Structures are given as C-alpha cells and as structure tokens.
Amino acid sequence: MKPIWIVDDDPSIRFVLEKALARENLPTRSFTNPREVLDALADVDAGDPARQGPQVLVSDIRMPGGSGLQLLEKVRAQQPGLPVIIMTAYSDLDSAVSAFQRGAFEYLPKPFDLPKAVELIRRAVEESQREEVTDEAQSAAPEMLGQAPAMQDVFRAIGRLSQSQVTVLITGESGSGKELVARALHKHSPVAGGPFVAINTAAIPKDLLESELFGHERGAFTGAQTQRRGRFEQAEGGTLFLDEIGDMPFDLQTRLLRVLSDGHFYRVGGHNAVKAHVRVIAATHQDLEQRVKDGVFREDLFHRLNVIRLRLPALRERKEDVPMLARHFLQQSARQLGVEPKRISAAALERLGAFSFPGNVRQLENICHWLTVMAPAQVIEPKDLPPEVLGAMAPLAPAPAASPVAEVRPALEAGHEAVPSAVPVLPMSPPEAMQWPPAMPAPAAGAVPEAWEQGLEAEAQALLASGRLDVWDVLTRRFESKLILTALASTRGRRIEAAHKLGIGRNTITRKIQELGLE
Missing domain, CATH: 3.40.50.2300 (Response regulator)
Structure with a gap:
C-alpha cells in the first residue's frame, strides 16, 4: 500500500x-x-x-x-x-x-x-x-462477461438504452452483478462524461441515510459543523446508482419521489431548493410488487422507478458462463496478489459448474480468490475446491436428535450465518473460525433450526422461576453485549464500521459500550 x-x-x-x-x-x-x-x-x-x-x-x-x-x-x-x-x-x-x-x-x-x-x-x-x-477494473478488465442467452438479452438492452437517460430498475439476486450493469448503462449513455456515484441504501443506518443522499447544512444536527454535499450533488451531470432500493426507509421514499418528480431537493436543515440534473438507476433483490402490497414500499415511487426494468439472471441460470468467468477471476486474483495465474482442470470446472452458487457471481469471484491463495499446485483439481463446493456435492446425512448446540453447528459448518447466541448456554464459533470464502446468504426463514431462541426461552424460564424482578434487563444486557462484541470482533474494534453493520448510530454504539461496561 x-x-x-x-x-x-x-x-x-x-x-x-x-x-x-x-x-x-x-x-x-x-x-x-x-x-x-x-x-x-x-x-x-x-x-x-x-x-x-x-x-x-x-x-x-x-x-x-x-x-x-x-x-x-x-x-x-x-x-x-x-x-x-x-x-x-x-x-x-x-x-x-x-x-x-x-x-x-x-x-x-x-x-x-x-x-x-x-x-x-x-x-x-x-x-x-x-x-x-x-x-x-474499468480500464483493465472487460465491463461484463457472458455468452449465455440470458446475458446476451441484458447486453442488447444496454445497447438499446445507450442513447437514453431514462430511469432504469435492475432486479436480480444478491451478487448477480447489478452494479456492473448500472456502470455499463452509465458508460454507454449521454451522461458518460459525468460522475457515477453509487450508494447502498441498505448498508447505511436510517439516521444517516438522508444526509448521505441529500447532504446537510452547517448546524443541521449535532456534529454538522460544515455544509456537506450529498450523493445527488456529487452525481450532478452523471448517474446516481441506488442499490438495494427495496430496503429504503418509508419516510425517505417520499423525499426520493419528490426529487424524481420535479428534480429538486433540500439539504437536511436547508431552506433553498437544489436542482438535480442526475440520471437515476436503482437496483434491488426484493420483489417490489410484493413490498408495495405489504405496505412497506410506496406504489407511486415504484412506478417512477419501474420505467425500464432489466432482470439480471442468477449464475445458476447461465451455467455455460462459469468456465469463462472462473478463468477471468483467477487471472484477476493473480494480478491483485502479484502471483502467477493458476489454471483450472476440466474436471474441476465440471465440479464447479454443478454447484448452485447461492451467492451468484460474487461467490464465484470469492472462490477463485480462495483458490489463488489456497490451492497447492498451479493446476486446480476437484480436490482443491473449497469445502462449500465439495460439501454441496455429497448427500447430506440425516441429522440425529441432538441438543440445541448440535443443531446450530451444522449451519456454521455448511458456510451459513447463524443468529448470534443471546445466552451463554449456546456457545458459537468465533468469527475468525468461519471458513473462507465468506459465508453465503443465509437460508430462508425456518431453514435453520431456531436453537438460539429455544435456548433464550429456557434461560428466561429459569430466571423467571428464580423469582428475579429484573429478567428483562439481565437478558437485554447480555444480548446487546454479545451483539456489540461480535460486531467489534468482525471489524477489528472499529466502532463506526461496527455501528454501520449493526444498523445503529455511532453515538448509540458508544453509549451502549459505556453503559454495558465493554470498554
């Protein structure tokens, strides 16, 4: 560095x-x-x-x-x-x-x-x-790779939109490459000479997101010691990419709708309207129609965003692209690490192609990076593939009836994120013990046994039976302590980053650390 x-x-x-x-x-x-x-x-x-x-x-x-x-x-x-x-x-x-x-x-x-x-x-x-x-990446690597018919349809759509500044909604599963499509739409557009600014609306705490999008005036809130430009102003004359738009807080959706409707917005604490000359591209892995029905996403905003919709296929729908993508990512990882690129055998590619890739292209990229570091020889064979790929090919043995801890362990070993334990009777593996590449998206609700909730219920029953009158405070403190310590461990003690990951404010995590005696 x-x-x-x-x-x-x-x-x-x-x-x-x-x-x-x-x-x-x-x-x-x-x-x-x-x-x-x-x-x-x-x-x-x-x-x-x-x-x-x-x-x-x-x-x-x-x-x-x-x-x-x-x-x-x-x-x-x-x-x-x-x-x-x-x-x-x-x-x-x-x-x-x-x-x-x-x-x-x-x-x-x-x-x-x-x-x-x-x-x-x-x-x-x-x-x-x-x-x-x-x-x-933009100068040295191809924009996007794909020979599958589904990807060729995406490429054709980008070409048709190359002379337009129309709002585009990109849908697709997490890790499927939605930001790459957004960058390609920007690069092949009339505003290509302007900036491309991306923001993940799900990754920023609610109390910070409004300021991130629209900026703030000096003195708008505690700590706002200067005027700050938001992402809309940073993207002036170019493209603003709103990733994971389906997770945007409902009250902010109203402000976004106003910007899309009349092209004006106000900084937080401001009284003068700011004109936005920005093309908006949004993306989500959510079913927005269903979220509209559930009342958590504004229908009028949905129609504003859904002018042109591009659906990006999951990697399992374009298996013929896996060999080409794998070779590309192995070359890319070798350049980043300054080592000789590794080759992958036909047998390993076949095994890799049979994997379902729940994490899509991002997961394949992580696997190739892992192979560049961990594979012992220059030619990658099937036995060199990471555990989640090899384990997915073997039939799963039926799990015997066991304690709650025994039920949680297989979820960790399979590479899935389990819910952190709220009470000491359910010890969890530390974050650093989890395998690389990073864990894939957690399974749908109900797929992992709710062992931690059973343990919490048992602990609560024991405390209630003891006649204590502070059960709520005791368990809440233990839960919050475990959650904050786990987040700090994952960020190596960086509080601001831990707060962002937990979805709370910087002041909140500082106050909680002091209150819980975690200093």
Missing part, C-alpha cells in the same frame, strides 16, 4: 500520527512544509517503491513557507481523486470550512482524539483504495 503523507511543522504532531498509524500497519511519510510535498509529488514514480505517491494526504493549515489551503488546491489539481484531510485548530474553523468547500475529504480539529484521527485516516484509505480498484 502507498504511504500516508503527513504535513505539519510541529514534530510532535508528526511523531504521534506516525506511531499511531504504524500500529495499524499503515506506512507514512512526513513533511514539514507544503514545498517539500510539491517537490515529492513531482518526483513520484509508481514503479519505484521509494518514490510512491500518497494514498492519503494529511496536512496542517498554517505552516511556515506555505498554506495548507494552497497545498490542497495544487494537490487537487494534480490528483483529483486523492483524499486530503486538513488539520486545524478550533480557531481556524472558518479555514476548515473553506478547505472542505475546496474539496477536502474531511477536516480534523486540533487537539484531536488519536483513535478518531486514525479511524478517519483509515476511512480515507479505504475510499482511496476503492477508487483505485474501480478505476483499474
């Missing part, structure tokens, strides 16, 4: 950030003034590890020999996609606002909380790497 460049004339600030980032295995390079940074940028050589450019730039505002704001402008002109974090004293808040408006990724007030600073820098690194992967 490329280093984090730190620019500050204060050696103590540089020292603290260098040590903190080193503990996170993030390389750094430090500078004392903007001139040194600009000289280093002019000397960047991607082929020389010692002369790599920055992954993220963290700069103070006021330094001898130059302003951080001037440095920001010059760096943004040379590398528009580079995240720049501006450090500032509280007295420089107006300067920070100015920096933000000029394109800074975020600002970091001094004196700063070190864990929060590291978390912010890590978030900027992830954003930078995501942009690099996207750019590399």
